[in-house]
Amino acid sequence: MAGSVLLVSLLLISCFEASCHGATLSSLQKTLIVTASPKKGQDLKAGEDIITVTWSFNTSFPARTDSAYKTVQVKLCYAPISQLDRAWRKTDDNLVKDKTCQHKIAAKPYSPSNNNFTWTVQRDVPTGTYFVRAYAYNSADEEVAYGQTTDTHKTTNLFQVEAISGRHVSLDIASICFSAFAVVSLFGFFFLEKRKTKNSQEK
Amino acid sequence: MCPSRLHRQLFLSRRASPILLSTQLVVTIWKFETGQPSKNTVKFNMEGSYGAPESVQKRFALPVDSEHKATEFRLFSVAAPHMRAFHLSWVSFFACFVSTFAAPPLLPIIRDDLDLTATDIGNAGIAAVSGAVFARVVMGTACDLVGPRLASAALILITAPAVYCTAIANSAASFLLVRFFTGFSIATFVSTQFWMSSLFSSKVVGTANGVAGGWGNLGGGATQLIMPLVFSLIQNIGATKFTAWRIAFFIPALFQTLSAYAIFFLGQDLPDGNYSQLHKSGDKHKDSFSQIFRHAVTNYRGWILALTYGYCFGVELTIDNIIAQYFYDRFNVNLHTAGIIAASFGLSNIFSRPGGGILSDIMAKRYGMRGRLWALWILQTLGGIFCILLGRVGSLSVSIAVMIIFSVFVQAACGLTFGIVPFVSRRSLGIISGMTGGGGNVGAVLTQVIFFRGSRYSTETGITLMGVMILCCTLAIMLIYFPQWGGMFCGPSSKGTTEEDYYMGEWDSAEKERGIHMASMKFSENSRSERGKKVESAPTPANGTPNTYV
Numbered sequence: 079m080a081g082s083v084l085l086v087s088l089l090l091i092s093c094f095e096a097s098c099h100g101a102t103l104s105s106l107q108k109t110l111i112v113t114a115s116p117k118k119g120q121d122l123k124a125g126e127d128i129i130t131v132t133w134s135f136n137t138s139f140p141a142r143t144d145s146a147y148k149t150v151q152v153k154l155c156y157a158p159i160s161q162l163d164r165a166w167r168k169t170d171d172n173l174v175k176d177k178t179c180q181h182k183i184a185a186k187p188y189s190p191s192n193n194n195f196t197w198t199v200q201r202d203v204p205t206g207t208y209f210v211r212a213y214a215y216n217s218a219d220e221e222v223a224y225g226q227t228t229d230t231h232k233t234t235n236l237f238q239v240e241a242i243s244g245r246h247v248s249l250d251i252a253s254i255c256f257s258a259f260a261v262v263s264l265f266g267f268f269f270l271e272k273r274k275t276k277n278s279q280e281k
Numbered sequence: 282m283c284p285s286r287l288h289r290q291l292f293l294s295r296r297a298s299p300i301l302l303s304t305q306l307v308v309t310i311w312k313f314e315t316g317q318p319s320k321n322t323v324k325f326n327m328e329g330s331y332g333a334p335e336s337v338q339k340r341f342a343l344p345v346d347s348e349h350k351a352t353e354f355r356l357f358s359v360a361a362p363h364m365r366a367f368h369l370s371w372v373s374f375f376a377c378f379v380s381t382f383a384a385p386p387l388l389p390i391i392r393d394d395l396d397l398t399a400t401d402i403g404n405a406g407i408a409a410v411s412g413a414v415f416a417r418v419v420m421g422t423a424c425d426l427v428g429p430r431l432a433s434a435a436l437i438l439i440t441a442p443a444v445y446c447t448a449i450a451n452s453a454a455s456f457l458l459v460r461f462f463t464g465f466s467i468a469t470f471v472s473t474q475f476w477m478s479s480l481f482s483s484k485v486v487g488t489a490n491g492v493a494g495g496w497g498n499l500g501g502g503a504t505q506l507i508m509p510l511v512f513s514l515i516q517n518i519g520a521t522k523f524t525a526w527r528i529a530f531f532i533p534a535l536f537q538t539l540s541a542y543a544i545f546f547l548g549q550d551l552p553d554g555n556y557s558q559l560h561k562s563g564d565k566h567k568d569s570f571s572q573i574f575r576h577a578v579t580n581y582r583g584w585i586l587a588l589t590y591g592y593c594f595g596v597e598l599t600i601d602n603i604i605a606q607y608f609y610d611r612f613n614v615n616l617h618t619a620g621i622i623a624a625s626f627g628l629s630n631i632f633s634r635p636g637g638g639i640l641s642d643i644m645a646k647r648y649g650m651r652g653r654l655w656a657l658w659i660l661q662t663l664g665g666i667f668c669i670l671l672g673r674v675g676s677l678s679v680s681i682a683v684m685i686i687f688s689v690f691v692q693a694a695c696g697l698t699f700g701i702v703p704f705v706s707r708r709s710l711g712i713i714s715g716m717t718g719g720g721g722n723v724g725a726v727l728t729q730v731i732f733f734r735g736s737r738y739s740t741e742t743g744i745t746l747m748g749v750m751i752l753c754c755t756l757a758i759m760l761i762y763f764p765q766w767g768g769m770f771c772g773p774s775s776k777g778t779t780e781e782d783y784y785m786g787e788w789d790s791a792e793k794e795r796g797i798h799m800a801s802m803k804f805s806e807n808s809r810s811e812r813g814k815k816v817e818s819a820p821t822p823a824n825g826t827p828n829t830y831v
Contacts, residue, residue: 163398165610166389175613202522204393243451244394244523252531253449257442260538264438267545271431275557 100174101221106213109139110225112152114210116237124241125201129154131183133212133225135190146222147188147214152195153179155226157236160206173221179211188214205241341552348803349552350482354489362549363480367489369548370429370473371496373437373540377466378500379507380444380533381409382601382627384460386505386620387512387526391456394523401453403734406602408461410725416468417722421715424475425573428556430548433472437541440466444534448527466537471718473497475711478703479551483808484642487653487700491638494699495630495692501601502627504533505620568708568797576787577712582705585757586698586717591724592751593661593694596668598725599747600626603733604684607740612677622681626688633689637696649813650704650766657697658758658769664690665755668748672741695721704763704808707801708787766811773812780805 115130116122122129131152135144155178161167170176181203184195211226228235342360343351351363358364384391384405392402416436423432443462450456473493481489511532515525550556577583605623608614614622637660644652667687674680698717706713728750732743762768764778784805788798 163400164392165399166392202393205396241394241396242521242523244521244527245449245451246524249524249527250449253445256531256534256538257445260438260441260445260541263538263542264435267431267434267438270545271555271557275560278558 100172102171103173103176103224104171106221107139107143107223108225109136109143109223110134110150110212110214111136112210112212112225112227114227114237118235118237120237122199122237122239124199124203124239126199128196128198129183129210130194130196131210131212132194134193136225144188144190144214144223146216148217149185149215149219150188150193150212151185151215152183152210152212154181154183154203154208155179155211157207157209157228158232160208183210199239201242203239203241205239207236207238209236345552346482346807348482348800348807350480350807351552352482352484354481354485354492356492361547362552366430366476366480366548367493369540369544370433370469370476371493373433373537373544374467374469374473374493374497375500375503376533376537376540377437377440377469378497379504380440380537381460381464381467382501382504383444383463383508383530383533384409384447384456385602385605385623386508387529390512390522390526394526395450395452395456397453397456401456403729405453405457405460407726407729407734408457409464410467410598410602410722410729412461412464413467413470414719414722414726416465417471417719418712418715420468420471421475421577421711421713421718422570422573423711424472424714425568425709425711426570428550429472429476429479430544430550430555431557433469433476434541434545434548436469436472437466437537437544441534441538441541444530444537447530447534467722468715468718470494470497471711471715474699474702474714474718476550478710478714483703483810484646486703487638487641487645487696488635489638490699490703491641491696492635495632495634495638495696498597498630498634498692498695499628501598502624502630505605505624505627507532509617509620573709573712576706577709577716580706580709580713582761582763583709583713583716585761586702586705586713587720587723588754588757589657589661590695590698590717590721591727592754593664593691593698594718594721595724595726595728596664596747596751597688597691597695598722599728599733600688602725602729603740607744608677608680611741612680614677622684625681626684629685629688630692633692634696636689637693638700639696640693641697641700645700645811645813647814650701650763650811651769651772652813653697653701653811654758654761654769657694657701658755660690660697661694661755661758662752664694665748665751668751669745670748672743672745672748701761704811706787707784707804763811780808780811784808 110133112131112133114132115128133150133152156167158169161169161178167177167180169178181200183197186193186195209226209228209232211224213221214223216222226232341349341351341363342358343353343355343363346352354367355364359368388397388402391397395401397405420432420436423435440463443459443465447456447459447463450459474490477489477493478486508529511529512525515528516522520528551559553559601623604626605619608622609619640656640660641653644656648655664687667683667690671680671683671687674683699714702714702717703710728747732738732747733740738746759769762771763783764774764776765780765783767773781802784801785793785798787801792798
């Protein structure tokens with residue numbers, strides 16, 4: 079059994095080891111201007127509130143810089159304070175290993191201006207502080223440029239999201255009922271045991 | 282079973298087959314009637330073991346000895362009481378392990394829902410294994426006093442609410458609390474080992490303990506596969522992520538509750554009945570807690586085994602908690618793959634821990650208790666060496682291979698430890714089992730606190746240093762010495778100490794006069810097999826004529 083698990087895992091690993099090297103964030107040009115509707119410090123509720131994102135090409139860059147851009151992906155990214163003591167959200171310059179932006183807002187074909195997207199904050203977005211970043215991809219699906227709503231140090235223009243708890247009243251009631259049932263069963267067991275002993279004694 | 286009917290049966294067989302009698306022991310049957318020591322002679326048969334009379338034999342599906350403990354272990358039988366109790370105990374222990382380690386595979390979702398930091402997760406992991414330190418000792422006492430059936434059913438039912446309430450956790454603090462209380466349930470390990478030691482003779486006790494313990498521990502590996510599966514099933518039905526994981530916890534909780542019911546209604550403490558019945562009929566004396574406790578804590582062997590168990594089982598628990606993250610962080614595999622790797626560590630329990638128990642029994646057959654001690658030391662030391670290696674290898678595939686070899690040695694050492702524990706004490710078997718089991722959890726807490734908390738050591742350095750600690754603490758096995766059988770480096774005492782001397786030392790003369798030491802007496806005779814094949818003749822007991830009871 080262990081042998082087959084070993085084999086399967088070795089196969090899986092060899093697939094993953096292949097995609098080890100990718101673009102780095104520091105090598106990308108920040109040619110996109112991205113704005114998002116939440117104001118600084120605003121609190122959004124997951125599953126209810128919306129974010130409207132607009133992005134466009136920064137025309138202060140030379141005209142033909144965006145000739146390779148084919149698609150754009152807009153993502154919701156963790157601010158440094160939400161990455162504290164959470165290695166699974168770590169920022170890494172190598173974009174393959176980078177875990178800063180884990181929630182996809184939109185994926186659209188590239189156009190230099192007039193881009194916007196309205197997104198309802200999804201229900202699986204955790205509580206935290208965020209900003210929005212957009213990546214531009216070339217035809218080989220590699221990152222070639224980016225833009226974000228905050229500055230380089232990710233300190234300005236951040237907003238909060240409050241997650242759903244996932245709890246429901248029915249779940250709460252079910253938990254409490256089953257727990258009570260377990261405890262009552264225990265007392266039932268002791269009572270039954272005492273009665274069995276008394277009966278066998280009387281036999 | 283009505284005692285008087287049994288007596289009549291045997292009385293007839295006595296008249297009908299005197300030849301049978303001359304090679305068999307009748308003590309137990311008299312005791313049913315009078316509650317007093319037997320007035321019959323005990324005969325020693327050719328192989329040096331005491332079989333039970335044929336009429337008694339017919340009561341049980343398996344061959345039994347004078348204590349009615351099974352002398353064979355038949356895995357595919359569910360015959361009451363021996364094999365049925367075996368299956369009940371390993372399945373319920375498996376359920377408890379599934380519940381206790383149900384959170385780690387779902388952590389990527391739970392940590393987002395409850396906004397946990399790495400410190401919160403680490404603390405919850407430590408809490409999950411620390412509750413059982415105390416619970417295992419208490420469980421040992423409970424088994425000695427009320428029997429393993431009631432003790433384990435009670436513990437499983439009391440901890441089931443903690444698993445149900447995991448579904449309503451809403452903060453780091455509540456998460457820690459539910460993991461802490463759920464962790465108490467793996468104290469059922471002690472009742473499992475105690476129950477097996479009460480139902481299986483010394484020839485097969487290592488095997489029974491090893492298989493029951495190993496297949497229970499399997500839960501820690503199986504849960505890494507079960508919980509993600511249940512979670513995705515619930516998600517597919519339509520629940521959102523943050524609700525689906527909560528519903529998923531009802532599965533292990535229900536499994537746990539059902540196993541408690543099965544134990545209560547289908548299980549039996551001893552071959553002859555349950556503790557409460559036997560207490561009332563006078564056949565089983567209700568022992569005093571203070572005496573049991575005193576004899577347990579003053580037996581240094583219990584403490585040494587508690588220490589060394591912390592560095593095989595404790596290490597296993599620590600690895601269960603940290604290995605998925607280790608592979609995820611160091612080798613950048615995705616969480617699903619990391620979960621499969623983590624599962625394979627726990628799943629090797631299916632053969633490695635039972636293998637340790639079987640090896641213990643094989644070594645005992647040839648070399649007696651000394652063989653058991655040597656086998657334990659060798660395998661646990663090898664486990665330590667492979668642990669050091671695990672932290673040093675840098676390639677993913679070699680790392681997985683080393684981890685699997687490491688898991689086999691460490692889990693076999695767990696099985697070997699419980700091949701020795703039943704012989705440390707007969708009177709205080711429960712508390713000694715509890716102490717050893719608790720020591721396992723203490724080892725898990727210690728290693729996690731020293732090596733895997735905060736950023737003092739990288740995880741790979743922590744693993745290597747844990748391996749070094751395994752090597753050092755395993756040396757303590759060299760200090761274990763049984764005067765009747767010897768230790769690793771010394772043979773049995775030249776004074777001719779016998780098994781009776783060792784086990785009767787736990788009872789004072791007043792208690793012996795009341796005749797409540799008889800179970801230990803029978804056990805001492807049956808444990809002669811721990812001398813190994815090399816011993817030719819049985820030495821005379823130091824006080825009185827051989828093999829006669831008055």
